[in-house]
Amino acid sequence: MSEDFLQQDVRYVKGVGEKRADVWAEQHGVRTVHDLLRFYPRRYLDRTTVTPVRQLQEGPDSVTVVGTVRSVNVVPGNNQKRLEIILEGEQGGRMKGTWFQGVWWVRKAFDEGDRVAFHGTVEKYGRWHSMTHPDFDRLNDEGPLLDTGRIVPLYPGGEAMSNVGLTSRTVRRVLYDLFKEHGLKLTETMPDWIMDGYDLMEGRVALRAIHFPKTQQELSRARRRLKFEELFFIQLLLAQMHEQQEEVAGPAFDDPGAYTREFVREVLPFELTGAQTRALREIIGDVQTGTQMNRLLQGDVGSGKTVVAVAAMMHAYDSGYQSAFMAPTEILAEQHHANLQDYLQPLGLEPRLLIGSQTKAEREAALQAVRSGASPVAVGTHALIQDEVAFDRLGLAVVDEQHRFGVAQRAEMFEKGERPHMLLMTATPIPRSLALTLYGDLDVSKIDEMPPGRKPVETRLRAEKRRGEVYAFLNDRLEQGEQAFVVYPLVEESEKMDLKDAESGAQELQEKFPDYTVGLVHGQLSADDKDATMRRFKEGDIDLLVATTVIEVGVDVPNATVMLVEHAERFGLSQLHQLRGRVGRSDQQSYCVLMASYKRSQEAKQRLEAMARTNDGFEISETDLQIRGAGDFFGTRQSGMPDLKIADLTEDDEILEVAREAAFALIEKDPHLRADEHERLRRRYQEDYAEHGLGFARVG
Numbered sequence: 152m153s154e155d156f157l158q159q160d161v162r163y164v165k166g167v168g169e170k171r172a173d174v175w176a177e178q179h180g181v182r183t184v185h186d187l188l189r190f191y192p193r194r195y196l197d198r199t200t201v202t203p204v205r206q207l208q209e210g211p212d213s214v215t216v217v218g219t220v221r222s223v224n225v226v227p228g229n230n231q232k233r234l235e236i237i238l239e240g241e242q243g244g245r246m247k248g249t250w251f252q253g254v255w256w257v258r259k260a261f262d263e264g265d266r267v268a269f270h271g272t273v274e275k276y277g278r279w280h281s282m283t284h285p286d287f288d289r290l291n292d293e294g295p296l297l298d299t300g301r302i303v304p305l306y307p308g309g310e311a312m313s314n315v316g317l318t319s320r321t322v323r324r325v326l327y328d329l330f331k332e333h334g335l336k337l338t339e340t341m342p343d344w345i346m347d348g349y350d351l352m353e354g355r356v357a358l359r360a361i362h363f364p365k366t367q368q369e370l371s372r373a374r375r376r377l378k379f380e381e382l383f384f385i386q387l388l389l390a391q392m393h394e395q396q397e398e399v400a401g402p403a404f405d406d407p408g409a410y411t412r413e414f415v416r417e418v419l420p421f422e423l424t425g426a427q428t429r430a431l432r433e434i435i436g437d438v439q440t441g442t443q444m445n446r447l448l449q450g451d452v453g454s455g456k457t458v459v460a461v462a463a464m465m466h467a468y469d470s471g472y473q474s475a476f477m478a479p480t481e482i483l484a485e486q487h488h489a490n491l492q493d494y495l496q497p498l499g500l501e502p503r504l505l506i507g508s509q510t511k512a513e514r515e516a517a518l519q520a521v522r523s524g525a526s527p528v529a530v531g532t533h534a535l536i537q538d539e540v541a542f543d544r545l546g547l548a549v550v551d552e553q554h555r556f557g558v559a560q561r562a563e564m565f566e567k568g569e570r571p572h573m574l575l576m577t578a579t580p581i582p583r584s585l586a587l588t589l590y591g592d593l594d595v596s597k598i599d600e601m602p603p604g605r606k607p608v609e610t611r612l613r614a615e616k617r618r619g620e621v622y623a624f625l626n627d628r629l630e631q632g633e634q635a636f637v638v639y640p641l642v643e644e645s646e647k648m649d650l651k652d653a654e655s656g657a658q659e660l661q662e663k664f665p666d667y668t669v670g671l672v673h674g675q676l677s678a679d680d681k682d683a684t685m686r687r688f689k690e691g692d693i694d695l696l697v698a699t700t701v702i703e704v705g706v707d708v709p710n711a712t713v714m715l716v717e718h719a720e721r722f723g724l725s726q727l728h729q730l731r732g733r734v735g736r737s738d739q740q741s742y743c744v745l746m747a748s749y750k751r752s753q754e755a756k757q758r759l760e761a762m763a764r765t766n767d768g769f770e771i772s773e774t775d776l777q778i779r780g781a782g783d784f785f786g787t788r789q790s791g792m793p794d795l796k797i798a799d800l801t802e803d804d805e806i807l808e809v810a811r812e813a814a815f816a817l818i819e820k821d822p823h824l825r826a827d828e829h830e831r832l833r834r835r836y837q838e839d840y841a842e843h844g845l846g847f848a849r850v851g
């Protein structure tokens with residue numbers, strides 16, 4: 152009971168009150184004492200972390216400076232206004248902070264004479280050391296900082312917070328009083344074997360030290376403890392889901408029979424790669440045990456996942472079960488359906504397509520075939536298993552491009568009454584740290600080998616002035632009888648006048664290449680029209696396919712050897728990698744040409760350089776995670792993954808590994824956390840994580 156005060160409303164905490172509590176809750180989700188203790192500083196200032204302005208040097212690492220604002224000016228530029236702030240360092244020296252975006256908003260945040268800290272990378276322009284869009288903290292409320300020998304924590308702030316007086320200084324005061332009065336009530340939640348086994352700082356000590364560190368060493372031990380704890384509770388949830396899944400009954404398949412054999416040996420014109428065979432064996436092992444399979448099939452675009460999935464579906468059929476094949480969009484469902492037709496027709500089987508844009512009669516016929524069991528496979532979007540679609544005997548659900556569905560939807564799929572085996576496929580390799588968090592409850596098969604004879608795609612970065620050269624190259628490839636994709640980021644001219652859209656691009660290309668057929672697909676065509684054009688391209692009637700990103704995933708046209716991406720700087724890194732995966736699907740040498748203007752943001756530059764540097768999907772995804780941060784990556788935010796307050800998946804992979812190990816060991820030892828030594832941990836888990844933070848997957 153001694154921990155009950157953790158659940159108390161912050162408004163009753165000394166120094167808070169109603170008004171501040173409201174703002175704190177609204178701005179930062181701080182509602183209880185527990186939340187308050189985990190309202191972590193965003194930065195610390197001390198003599199070791201602040202660089203004197205006089206000593207600034209250009210360089211790639213972020214640095215922090217502290218000083219006084221001497222002038223604030225909006226400067227008209229060639230085509231863009233900018234805001235310039237001149238900062239004078241505490242011990243002299245001057246530097247500039249520059250903003251191109253949010254000029255007026257930032258303008259309002261500063262007055263001459265303000266004391267501020269800037270945080271960012273330093274570049275030198277003429278005689279000025281300068282930071283562009285630095286992160287900043289206002290320090291007007293602070294006394295002397297650096298000459299005190301203290302480490303000063305700075306908290307997340309903002310206008311609303313400072314309007315009710317919640318500056319870093321007040322926050323420190325509130326926390327100081329809280330620790331003084333209640334600090335001893337904080338009891339240790341981690342059992343001894345975890346504390347000792349992972350050399351953790353005591354929880355109470357760590358919380359105090361994160362807010363009031365005495366030394367940098369103490370701070371870093373405190374961070375490690377709190378990061379461990381945060382990641383541990385997420386992994387505990389995943390470990391529990393994994394444990395529960397292992398107890399869920401699933402259909403018990405027989406040994407693979409005639410359909411599986413014939414598909415692999417007769418229908419496929421090639422041998423499976425070692426990686427494909429391994430993955431297939433793992434799947435076959437899972438589905439015969441009588442418990443539900445939950446397996447993620449991970450592999451780069453074109454590594455041959457679909458083929459493995461089809462073999463698994465044939466295995467289901469051999470055992471008397473149907474399969475559902477789910478794609479994230481209708482157009483992809485259609486393409487999968489077309490491929491499946493090619494694969495299954497030689498076996499005398501007919502896959503059925505179920506999508507919204509069908510006529511009623513088509514849909515009725517398909518529903519009937521699925522309901523009666525006449526069709527072995529139904530292909531569609533995930534509405535397939537959410538809607539009224541009735542299967543005669545569903546045994547396997549294959550989900551393509553799993554990362555687009557999100558964890559919440561996945562949890563929903565798992566909740567179906569009669570549980571089919573689940574095979575989740577993802578084409579974009581996920582960095583391990585993220586996979587362990589998003590898919591930490593799943594078993595994983597990796598296809599880490601490309602079909603033989605594939606040549607790595609050659610990637611080139613080209614600027615506008617070399618367009619002539621690029622077209623000459625394109626012409627060479629077309630003369631060889633090869634085909635090309637040209638991809639645009641926009642569909643309609645109206646959005647940006649200076650951007651050539653797909654339509655006018657197609658027109659221009661047709662004029663440039665009068666001997667060849669240019670086709671166009673974009674998001675605003677009907678599904679039928681898109682499909683028809685795709686098919687013509689696939690069959691070779693179209694030589695040059697101009698497209699918006701609708702071709703991003705899925706289409707398989709081995710004779711296409713060039714992927715030309717216009718305005719490549721506007722695409723995300725995984726998107727570019729997916730696009731590049733559309734070529735290089737045969738033994739012919741393929742090329743990816745990225746057309747990009749020189750006006751690139753720093754991030755765009757990093758993306759394009761990564762593309763030119765490597766073809767390795769894993770390296771690409773690691774880079775992508777680093778550029779974007781975990782929150783944006785694959786839209787994990789909308790997937791319901793809990794916000795991490797202190798751990799960072801881009802850098803804490805080592806802590807993640809041990810936290811995961813500890814969590815899985817715990818569930819192994821004590822699946823329901825019933826042991827006395829786990830009593831406090833269980834309560835914390837239920838109060839603070841199972842109910843509050845982790846809506847993305849239910850417990851128990």
Ligand code: ADP
Nearest residue numbers: 421422423424452453454455456457458602707
């Ligand atoms: P993914 O689903 O991983 O993108 P697919 O299963 O669609 O990959 O396979 C991509 C292409 O490679 C297809 O044209 C397929 O026929 C071909 N392919 C798959 N496996 C092999 C293999 N073992 N050897 C040769 N080609 C293969």
Ligand code: MG
Nearest residue numbers: 453457578705
């Ligand atoms: Mg695929």
